[in-house]
Amino acid sequence: MTQLGFFIDLTKCTGCQTCTVACKDAHNLEVGRNFRKVLEAESGTWKQDRATGAWHQDVRAYYVSISCNHCADPACVKVCPTEASHVAEDGSIQIDKEKCIGCKYCMAACPYGARIVQEKTGVVEKCRFCWDGEKPGNPPACVGTCISGARIFGDLDDPDSEINQAIAKYHAQPLADNLTVSKIYYVR
Ligand code: SF4
Ligand code: SF4
Numbered sequence: 001m002t003q004l005g006f007f008i009d010l011t012k013c014t015g016c017q018t019c020t021v022a023c024k025d026a027h028n029l030e031v032g033r034n035f036r037k038v039l040e041a042e043s044g045t046w047k048q049d050r051a052t053g054a055w056h057q058d059v060r061a062y063y064v065s066i067s068c069n070h071c072a073d074p075a076c077v078k079v080c081p082t083e084a085s086h087v088a089e090d091g092s093i094q095i096d097k098e099k100c101i102g103c104k105y106c107m108a109a110c111p112y113g114a115r116i117v118q119e120k121t122g123v124v125e126k127c128r129f130c131w132d133g134e135k136p137g138n139p140p141a142c143v144g145t146c147i148s149g150a151r152i153f154g155d156l157d158d159p160d161s162e163i164n165q166a167i168a169k170y171h172a173q174p175l176a177d178n179l180t181v182s183k184i185y186y187v188r
Contacts, residue, residue: 001089001091002155002157002158003090003091003155003157004070004090004091004092004129004136004153004154004155004156004183005070005153005154005155005156005184005185006151006152006153006184006185007152007153007154007163007166007172007185007186007187008150008151008184008185008186008187009148009151009166009170009172009186009187010062010063010064010150010186010187010188011062011187011188012149012150013038013064013065013148014063014147014148015040015063016147016148018142018146019036019038019065019145020034020036020038020065020142021145022141022142022145023036023127023141023142025141026137026141029116030118030119030120033116033118033119034116035067035068035125035126036065036066036067036127036142037065037066037067038063038064038065038066039063039064039066040061040062040063040064041061041062041063041064042059042060042062043059043060043062044058044059044060045057045058046059064175064186065142065150066112066114067114067126068110068114068126068127068128069112069114069174069182069183069184070091070092070182071093071182071183072180072181072182072183073180074087074093075106075111075180076093076106076109076110076115077093077106078109079109080105080106082099082101083099084096084097084098084099084124085100090135090136091156091157092129092136093126093128094131095123095124095126095128097121097123097125100123102117102122102123102124104117104124106124111176111180112179114126114127129153138153139151139153140153152166156183167185171187172185172186172187173186173188
C-alpha cells in the first residue's frame with residue numbers, strides 16, 4: 001500500500017525559503033500564516049585536547065525546512081471530534097474542510113505546531129502534500145520549486161522508489177522520531 005513521504009537533504013538546503021513561498025502561493029495562505037517554515041539550526045561543540053591543550057571544533061549551522069510530519073500514529077486525528085482530520089489511503093494526513101468545526105483540538109494535540117487556523121474561514125489547515133481533493137500534487141509545490149534539488153517526494157512502501165533509494169544511500173532519519181513516527185526523512 002502506498003505510504004507517501006518526503007526526503008529532505010539539509011546539506012543541500014540554502015535556506016532560500018523558496019519552499020515556504022511556493023507553499024504559501026499554492027495555498028493562498030493569509031499574511032502571517034504558513035504551512036511550511038525554514039528554521040536556522042546549529043549543532044556540534046568545541047573540545048579541548050587534554051594532552052596538547054589545543055581546541056578543536058565541529059560546530060556547524062544549517063537550515064531545516066519543516067511542516068506536518070504526516071505521522072503514522074497522528075495525535076491530531078485521534079482528538080478530532082468530527083473525523084475532519086483523517087488518514088488517507090496513501091498514508092497522508094488530510095483535513096475535510098466541510099467537516100472541520102474549528103475547535104482547534106488538533107492544533108493543541110500536534111507536537112510540532114504544524115497546523116494553522118485560517119482567519120477568514122475558521123478552518124484548520126496544514127501541509128497536505130498539495131492534495132487537490134483526490135490525489136497529492138505531483139510533485140508538491142515545495143519539491144518542484146526547490147532550487148537545490150534538496151527534496152524528493154514519493155512512496156515509502158515501494159522499495160525501488162527514488163525516495164527509498166535516497167533514504168538508504170544517505171541514511172536519512174526523521175527529525176524527532178521519539179515524538180511520533182514521521183514520514184519525513186532528513187539528511188543532516
Ligand atoms: Fe532549502 Fe529547498 Fe526550501 Fe530553499 S527551497 S529553503 S533550498 S528546502
Ligand atoms: Fe498531525 Fe501534527 Fe503529526 Fe501532522 S505533525 S500528522 S498535524 S500530529
